[in-house]
Amino acid sequence: MADLSSAADARASRRRWLLLAPALFILVFAAAGPLLITLVYSFLSPGDYGGVEYEPSLQAWFNVFMERDIFEDTLGWSDAHLSIFWRSVKLSLLTTVLCLFFGFPTAYFIATRPKKQRDLWMLLIIIPFWTNLLIRTFAIVELIRAEGTLNTLLLWIGAIDAPIQMLFTEFSILLGMVYVYLPLMVLPLYASMERLDFSLVEAGYDLYATRLQVLRRVILPLVKPGVIAGSILVFVPSLGAYVTPRVMGGGNQLMIGNLIELQFGQGRNWPLGAALSITLLAIVMVALLAYVRAAGNQEPHRV
Amino acid sequence: MSKGFNISRQTGFTTIAMICFVLLYMPIILLVIYSFNAGTSIAIWEGFSWRWYQSAWENDRVQEATIRSLVIALWASGISTTCAVLAALATTRTRKFKGQAMVFAMINQPLMVPEIVTAVALLIFFAMIKVATGYTGLAYLIIAHSAFCIPFAYLPIRARLQGMDLSLEQAAADLYATPFQVFRRVTLPQLWPGILAGAMLAFVISLDDVVITEFVKSAGQDTLPTYMLGQLRRVVTPEINAISTVLLGISVIFVIAFTVLGKIKN
Numbered sequence: 001m002a003d004l005s006s007a008a009d010a011r012a013s014r015r016r017w018l019l020l021a022p023a024l025f026i027l028v029f030a031a032a033g034p035l036l037i038t039l040v041y042s043f044l045s046p047g048d049y050g051g052v053e054y055e056p057s058l059q060a061w062f063n064v065f066m067e068r069d070i071f072e073d074t075l076g077w078s079d080a081h082l083s084i085f086w087r088s089v090k091l092s093l094l095t096t097v098l099c100l101f102f103g104f105p106t107a108y109f110i111a112t113r114p115k116k117q118r119d120l121w122m123l124l125i126i127i128p129f130w131t132n133l134l135i136r137t138f139a140i141v142e143l144i145r146a147e148g149t150l151n152t153l154l155l156w157i158g159a160i161d162a163p164i165q166m167l168f169t170e171f172s173i174l175l176g177m178v179y180v181y182l183p184l185m186v187l188p189l190y191a192s193m194e195r196l197d198f199s200l201v202e203a204g205y206d207l208y209a210t211r212l213q214v215l216r217r218v219i220l221p222l223v224k225p226g227v228i229a230g231s232i233l234v235f236v237p238s239l240g241a242y243v244t245p246r247v248m249g250g251g252n253q254l255m256i257g258n259l260i261e262l263q264f265g266q267g268r269n270w271p272l273g274a275a276l277s278i279t280l281l282a283i284v285m286v287a288l289l290a291y292v293r294a295a296g297n298q299e300p301h302r303v
Numbered sequence: 304m305s306k307g308f309n310i311s312r313q314t315g316f317t318t319i320a321m322i323c324f325v326l327l328y329m330p331i332i333l334l335v336i337y338s339f340n341a342g343t344s345i346a347i348w349e350g351f352s353w354r355w356y357q358s359a360w361e362n363d364r365v366q367e368a369t370i371r372s373l374v375i376a377l378w379a380s381g382i383s384t385t386c387a388v389l390a391a392l393a394t395t396r397t398r399k400f401k402g403q404a405m406v407f408a409m410i411n412q413p414l415m416v417p418e419i420v421t422a423v424a425l426l427i428f429f430a431m432i433k434v435a436t437g438y439t440g441l442a443y444l445i446i447a448h449s450a451f452c453i454p455f456a457y458l459p460i461r462a463r464l465q466g467m468d469l470s471l472e473q474a475a476a477d478l479y480a481t482p483f484q485v486f487r488r489v490t491l492p493q494l495w496p497g498i499l500a501g502a503m504l505a506f507v508i509s510l511d512d513v514v515i516t517e518f519v520k521s522a523g524q525d526t527l528p529t530y531m532l533g534q535l536r537r538v539v540t541p542e543i544n545a546i547s548t549v550l551l552g553i554s555v556i557f558v559i560a561f562t563v564l565g566k567i568k569n
Contacts, residue, residue, distance in 0.1 A: 013400065015482075019393035020406060023386035023453055027409045030450035034424035035416065041427055051430070102323050105313070109320035112311040123562060128327055130558045132511040134528050135547040138535065139330035142337070142544075149333055152347065182327065202310050211314055240417025242514050247535055257419040264426060264518075274427065277420045284417055 035281075042274035050268045060271035064279055081259070081276075088255045091170065092238035095177040096185075099234045100227065102178070103185035107226075108219075110186075111193035122190065129183035137247050140179050144172060168250035176244040181237060185230040192226030225295060232291040236284050256280050331551065338544035355545040364530060365546065372510055372526040375441060379448035380456070380505035386449070387456035387501055388494070392486075395464040413451035421451065422518035429519055439521040447519045448509040455508050456501035459565070463497025464490075500564040507557045510550070 042060050044052040067078040110121040128136060143149050144166040151163040166172055196219065204214040220227075242257035249255070254262070256276065263273030338356070342349030359365050390410060394403070413421065429443045467490075475485045513528040520529065527550065531543055 016393045016400065019389040021389075023390040023457075024406070024409060026382070026386060026446065026450050027412060027453060030425060030428075030446045031412050031416075031421060032409060034428035035420070037428050037431075038420075038424040102319060105316035105319035106323040108313060108316050119562075123558070124324060124327075126562070127555055127558050128331065130507055130511075131331070131554045132513075132528060132547075132550055134511075134513050134531055135334070135551060136331065138531070138543065138547060139334040141535075142334060143330045147344070179326070179330070182323070198311060205310060211312075215313055236415075236417065240419045242419045242422075243532070247532075257417070260419055260423055261518075264423060270427065273423060277423045280417055281420050284415070288415060 038274045038277055042271055042278055044271050046269045046271050048268075050264070050270055052270050057271065060269070060275040063269075063272050064275050084254050084256060084259050087170065087253070088239055088241075088257075091174055091177065091255065092235050092241075094174055095181060095238045096231050096235045098174070098178045099182050099185040100231060103182055103189055103230060104227070107186045107189035107193050110190055111196065118194075125183050125186045125190075129187070133180055134243055134247075136180050137176055137244050140176055141167065141247060144175070167248060168253065170249070170253055172248045173241075173245050173253055173255070176248040177238050177241060180244055181234045184233040184237070188229035188233060189223065189226040192223045192229075196222055228291060228294050232287060235287060239284060239287075240280055334544050335548045335551065338541055338548040340541055343540055355541040356549075358540075359542045359545045359549075362542070364525070365527070365542075368525045368527045368530040371441070371524065372528075375444050375448055375526065376506050376509040378445040379452050379509040380502050382445070382449040383452035383505045384456045384460075384498060384502040387453055387460050387505075388498060390453075391457055391461040391464050392490075395461055396469065410457055411454055414454050418451075418514045422515045425515060426518040433521070441524065443519050443521075444516060444524065444526075447515055448512060451512070451515065452505035452508050456505040459500040459504065460494070460497045463494055463500075467493055496564045496567045500561050503557050503561055503564075507554055510553070 041052055043056055043058065045055045045057040045059065047053050063078065064081060065078055066075060067080075068075055106125075110118055110125070113121060141148070145151070146163040146165060146167070150166075151160070154160045155163065200218055200222070201214055204218045209217065240257050241255055242261065245253060245255040245258055246261075249258075257280075260273050260276045260280070263269045263276065267273070337344075337348075339351050339353070340347075340349055341352035341354065390406075394406065425443075425447050429447075432443075433439055471489050471493075472485050475489045476482075480488065511528060512526075513532055516526050517529050517532065520526070525533065527546060531546060534543055
């Protein structure tokens with residue numbers, strides 16, 4: 001019998017891998033494999049017209065953070081790169097906080113509607129989520145550009161004499177990212193709030209807690225997994241954002257994504273671009289690991 | 304406590320939620336409205352007109368980009384959905400197997416790695432192949448799109464498989480149906496809404512992609528989104544609004560169809 005069942009196991013295992021083969025082949029060919037090649041490229045020397053010379057070099061990794069002053073031949077931190085990294089982290093954190101500020105009440109509002117209404121409200125969140133990111137970015141650009149709707153309106157009512165320059169600033173990138181990534185925050189928040197047991201909230205009030213105390217001591221701890229999931233879902237794409245800062249930030253307000261693109265375009269320094277990509281990936285992986293640990297350490301709720 | 308006390312209410316939450324919905328939709332609605340503007344302005348209303356839809360329709364580059372987008376999205380959704388169905392069959396209703404964690408990590412990889420990193424990696428890799436083979440056709444875009452569409456197709460299909468009643472399949476197997484017959488006659492008809500939902504999701508995701516397409520495409524291979532991105536650097540006319548509105552309409556139709564499919568019970 002043992003032979004028979006192990007033969008059946010082997011057959012099942014063979015069938016399983018056969019079924020997985022097409023998906024794994026495409027993912028290795030067009031996702032995981034190219035990442036490995038990028039890692040290798042970051043240790044090569046740049047070619048003259050883009051591409052690489054197959055000569056090992058640590059220069060790209062050195063250049064990620066450091067630069068040599070060609071006049072004085074001294075070493076220093078690469079201010080340009082560090083300021084772009086700093087801007088990316090700062091704007092991504094601000095985006096996450098603002099999305100949480102707007103997304104938490106919105107998810108709570110939807111979760112406390114009667115059951116029949118909830119699907120409709122959620123549909124209103126999901127539609128922008130599945131709408132092309134470029135279109136949404138473009139829609140908000142039209143709103144705030146110099147000759148856009150907002151300025152036209154403000155000029156018309158006489159609140160301002162000349163159009164306000166809102167586009168191509170850090171503020172406009174932040175506005176664009178909050179607008180674009182807000183649904184990513186609401187979705188997981190709603191998922192955890194939908195399951196919220198309101199008898200616990202009631203118990204809180206029965207024990208003379210104020211609304212704020214109930215929110216802070218009862219609701220917040222219970223929906224913490226949703227808060228963490230939403231924050232990571234917003235933070236990770238914000239950090240690697242490319243389209244929104246390119247369209248709304250112009251040439252002066254680069255983020256890491258735009259810096260990477262620059263190395264493959266005008267910069268013609270593919271190894272540096274590859275090293276910057278791997279750095280971005282490493283930061284994201286650290287954030288994801290922190291998320292897994294935070295989610296894993298969630299103490300099961302005790303009544 | 305007063306009689307009207309509602310335990311689920313939190314002060315100010317409804318206000319912020321309403322602000323959220325208004326802010327979420329106001330820019331999109333303005334974009335749609337001004338796509339029908341007779342004038343060239345995107346802020347001053349000069350009367351209703353279809354002219355920008357007509358000019359987009361008659362623009363050769365827009366036509367080519369539209370056809371290219373549709374071709375890529377059809378291929379990518381077809382390939383990724385097929386792969387996702389097979390992979391979902393392999394990863395549901397089986398015991399834990401060796402390499403399972405690796406398989407899930409692989410399938411979800413496109414969701415976890417920032418898009419710009421994937422785009423750059425594909426640029427490097429496909430540049431090597433382009434030099435080696437001389438081929439610069441659409442296949443690169445189709446394969447790249449298929450890869451990042453796989454997780455989106457996989458999730459609804461797997462969810463459907465996991466929610467399925469196993470007794471019908473077991474009954475068929477007891478009646479000496481071969482595994483393929485069981486799949487063809489019992490599993491597939493029940494799985495159909497999930498497959499359709501996965502395929503639609505993959506189609507919309509492919510149609511909307513900007514970043515990966517921008518890096519992988521060869522010269523003259525603009526899709527609608529990369530064409531629009533290129534136009535944004537120049538003078539913007541409401542023609543872009545018209546194209547956006549059409550794409551928006553497609554997304555809305557797909558989202559609603561997707562939601563309806565999700566509600567079909569086994």
